Amino acid sequence: MTPHHLHATAAAWSLKTALEHLAQLADDEAAHIAAEALEAPALLHSPAWGRRHTLGGHGDPTPGLAAVTTAPRAPRRNRWADMHTRSLRKLDWLALQLPTAPAGPNPWWRIYDTIPRVTNAATAAAITRHLADEDTCVRAAVGCGPQRELLDDIACPNPRCAQRRIHIQTAGPPEVWTVICAAGCRCVGQGCGCGMPGAVKGVAHIWPRAAVLHAA
Known part of the structure; x- marks a missing residue:
């Protein structure tokens, strides 16, 4: 295997492990967002709930106010999931540029499977650059250095x-x-x-x- 192929292979595996870390962060964030959606609005936990001087002339909340305070909040965006999706789309684009890449739903595997069959040094170098750039971007975002x-x-x-x-x-x-x-x-x-x-x-x-x- 030539140096170009070794560099491309190393970059592919490095990116794969970085994406696995990113996917775990996305899953953890999704769980946090789901938990937040189940939390009652802050007003329902307020010690002032039901006080006459706070809510008016009645000790019970009015239906209109209850509707406002219990309305579901829009969930936060899962930025880790957004980044993971963007990375997979970039890999899918790269796989489409390689005529010998096999079909399949996993763009990383399609690229990795192609690397040993690449005969053009410039193509192997281009694959390495794309994979290494994405690996650097993901690792910088998740806070992990080179493996x-x-x-x-x-x-x-x-x-x-x-x-x-x-x-x-x-x-x-x-x-x-x-x-x-x-x-x-x-x-x-x-x-x-x-x-x-x-x-x-x-x-x-x-x-x-x-x-x-x-x-x-």
Whole structure:
């Protein structure tokens, strides 16, 4: 698998986990909104309810006032759900741009299933950009950073790089985890020495985790 394919795969899994977090927030918010809709209006809980000097010349509430105070309130918008829907629509749009994407209701899966079959480097790079941009947007909104682990004192697999710190990108199942240089070193193209097939000048180095951490 080329660096472009690895980057696209890593971005896809990172976005998937971010969307799962977003979906949970949307579900939690929906439960809060539903609970709020069941709450009685504040006036019904007021200690002044039924007092003559507050409600007029009668100790009981008038039908008109009761109708006003017990009228259902418009529910709040679930902004997490709105964001989740928007993200899925963007993924659906992206899947429609890929002629080899399978049909189905899950746009994330349609894109992910297509990545290994992409033969054009520019297309793979475009998929990565779209997925990474959406992942960054969602993670910024929900307040979670990149899903990765920093390992010190492990040399970058690129022989031209003196960095001894790497990141393991841990989104998704372990078999799809990848390794990137903590300094973000980039391929120089033919003769780079990074050992990756399909090396492309200017692309950030990335390797399958198993190729770097053999004992992991």
